[in-house]
Structures are given as structure tokens and as C-alpha cells.
Amino acid sequence: FHYDESTQTCRCPAGNEMWRSGINVKSYNQEYTRFCGYLKDCKTCPLQxxxxxxxxxxxxxxxxxKNDASRKKLSYSDKMKVKIDSPM
Structure with a gap:
């Protein structure tokens, strides 16, 4: 799958355009942009x-x-791991 973050578009491996079905979808403390293939394309796709x-x-x-902003945010437990792992 080819995701172009600057244009907020996605193409499947067969080259078909997908529609953006969600922005800032939250799952497991992360934010995502979600895409869905058109049913007519997926039903007839040779790569199905x-x-x-x-x-x-x-x-x-x-x-x-994953959205870039959510990748940059660290959870409190991740912040603690960084402090523990860093040399003093």
C-alpha cells in the first residue's frame, strides 16, 4: 500500500485509489488515518x-x-523507559 501523507491519499498494491474513511482514528493510544478500498475494485481484483x-x-x-503527531507523543511509561535506559 502506498500512502502519501502530504496529499492524504492511498493506493492499493493493484494501483487502485482508496477512499479516506477516517482521520485521527484512536486505537491503542495512537492516532491513525484510515483508508478503505472500493468494494467494486476489491471484488474483481486479481490480488484479492x-x-x-x-x-x-x-x-x-x-x-x-499512524499519524506523525501521534508518533511524536510519548506515553508516560515510554518516557520512564527512556529515563531508565539513558546512561547517567
Whole structure:
């Protein structure tokens, strides 16, 4: 999957454009941008068996990418790990 952060677009391995289905989606203390493939594209895709666990019925393939801002934020436990690991 090719995610272009500057244009907020995503293309699947078959080259089909995906639609952005969520911005700042929160999961496990991280924020993501989520994309979904068009059902019509996924149903007829030659790469379907490699890309999806089951044939698509209601939605196409979904992927999400971490937002830069959420990558820069450290949790309190991560901050403590940095202090413990750093040499004194």
C-alpha cells in the first residue's frame, strides 16, 4: 500500500485509489488515518487472495497509517523507559 501523507491519499498494491474513511482514528493510544478500498475494485481484483483473508462482501480492504503527531507523543511509561535506559 502506498500512502502519501502530504496529499492524504492511498493506493492499493493493484494501483487502485482508496477512499479516506477516517482521520485521527484512536486505537491503542495512537492516532491513525484510515483508508478503505472500493468494494467494486476489491471484488474483481486479481490480488484479492493475497490481500484479504476472506472475499469482500460489505466493504473493501481497510488499512490505517499512524499519524506523525501521534508518533511524536510519548506515553508516560515510554518516557520512564527512556529515563531508565539513558546512561547517567
Amino acid at each position: 487472495q493475497q490481500c484479504m483473508r476472506k472475499p469482500p462482501i460489505k466493504t473493501g480492504r481497510q488499512v490505517q497509517f
